[in-house]
Amino acid sequence: MYNSALYKDEPLLQFIDVSKWFGPILALSQITWTFKSGIVGLVGANGAGKSTFLRLAAGLLRPTLGEVKIAGHDAWDWRSRRLIGYCPSTDAFFHDLSGQQFVLVMARLCGMTRREARKSTEAILQRLGLHDLATRPIYGYSKGMRQRIKLAQALVHHPPLLILDEPLAGIDPLGRHELIGLFRQLNQEGHSLIISSHELETLEQLTDQILILSRGRLAAAGTIAEIRHQLSEYPITIRITVSSPRELARQLIDWPEVSAIEWPASSQHTSCNTLLVRVHRPREFFQRLTQFLAQNTSWDITCFESIDESAHALLGYILGGSGKT
Numbered sequence: 001m002y003n004s005a006l007y008k009d010e011p012l013l014q015f016i017d018v019s020k021w022f023g024p025i026l027a028l029s030q031i032t033w034t035f036k037s038g039i040v041g042l043v044g045a046n047g048a049g050k051s052t053f054l055r056l057a058a059g060l061l062r063p064t065l066g067e068v069k070i071a072g073h074d075a076w077d078w079r080s081r082r083l084i085g086y087c088p089s090t091d092a093f094f095h096d097l098s099g100q101q102f103v104l105v106m107a108r109l110c111g112m113t114r115r116e117a118r119k120s121t122e123a124i125l126q127r128l129g130l131h132d133l134a135t136r137p138i139y140g141y142s143k144g145m146r147q148r149i150k151l152a153q154a155l156v157h158h159p160p161l162l163i164l165d166e167p168l169a170g171i172d173p174l175g176r177h178e179l180i181g182l183f184r185q186l187n188q189e190g191h192s193l194i195i196s197s198h199e200l201e202t203l204e205q206l207t208d209q210i211l212i213l214s215r216g217r218l219a220a221a222g223t224i225a226e227i228r229h230q231l232s233e234y235p236i237t238i239r240i241t242v243s244s245p246r247e248l249a250r251q252l253i254d255w256p257e258v259s260a261i262e263w264p265a266s267s268q269h270t271s272c273n274t275l276l277v278r279v280h281r282p283r284e285f286f287q288r289l290t291q292f293l294a295q296n297t298s299w300d301i302t303c304f305e306s307i308d309e310s311a312h313a314l315l316g317y318i319l320g321g322s323g324k325t
């Protein structure tokens with residue numbers, strides 16, 4: 001592996017106030033983040049900017065504003081290339097090559113000698129359980145085999161930083177289990193990994209360090225417990241539709257979690273039976289509300305929704321499916 005002593009004073013990966021536009025589309029906005037080592041999971045909804053983030057980290061895209069650095073070098077710089085292994089979410093093969101030929105070509109492109117490349121290709125194919133199949137052309141590979149070949153080419157030059165875009169997508173449960181084991185081993189051997197996924201639960205099996213993107217912004221970074229804590233303290237607004245809103249408002253206004261109650265300006269989306277409740281400790285509020293409604297079954301609430309469109313509302317949604325607190 002690359003000698004980590006050579007870059008020990010520099011973070012492995014750094015985003016410094018990075019924004020990326022594709023024409024009029026702002027895909028990433030003012031991201032600042034530093035990664036030293038370990039495993040970090042990158043989550044976010046479709047279109048949140050995960051692939052753009054990873055492609056910037058891999059030096060495949062240039063930021064419109066700001067800087068992306070790998071061990072102190074511009075991610076775009078040739079010196080960064082040997083430090084990174086990138087596994088894209090989409091397939092990008094020379095389909096007529098065999099898996100073995102493809103990995104060999106990628107090893108040579110990373111600057112390995114012919115001999116080094118051959119030895120390393122053999123070893124990585126063996127490790128990924130592809131050795132017997134790797135002489136077949138890639139066009140006949142199953143989804144799982146293609147995914148493994150993509151990982152093999154990312155690992156063949158022993159980079160300290162692995163950037164894996166949805167590496168478990170479309171893999172069956174047994175294959176997932178094996179790959180999760182492989183990622184853990186790689187980390188124990190000194191590689192650092194950034195892994196994107198739509199599923200927080202999958203990432204939780206590997207790490208509790210999480211980065212959450214929401215509409216191109218870095219919504220949160222830290223351990224799941226830290227993010228949960230931030231979330232539980234974050235105020236939200238809830239719209240409630242009920243047949244007797246003034247009576248309900250009289251009940252809620254005394255609750256310690258409720259900071260204000262408002263009547264929305266009437267529009268086609270709101271009825272006169274609607275009230276807006278501003279809540280500053282959502283978790284406690286929901287617990288209290290559940291108990292209240294169980295004890296007072298006569299309330300006919302017909303609509304109950306958070307109108308907070310902020311990243312924090314999204315965090316709540318993402319973290320809601322997770323088993324950890």
Ligand SMILES: Nc1ncnc2c1ncn2[C@@H]1O[C@H](COP(=O)(O)OP(=O)(O)OP(=O)(O)O)[C@@H](O)[C@H]1O
Pocket residue numbers: 022025026027044045046047048049050051052053
């Ligand atoms: N090459 C491109 N040209 C134009 N727009 C792009 C390009 N690449 C990404 N985008 C836009 O940038 C935004 C972020 O896209 P990105 O692929 O990074 O999101 P994502 O979080 O990886 O999504 P998904 O989970 O669906 O893969 C989207 O609005 C997308 O349409």
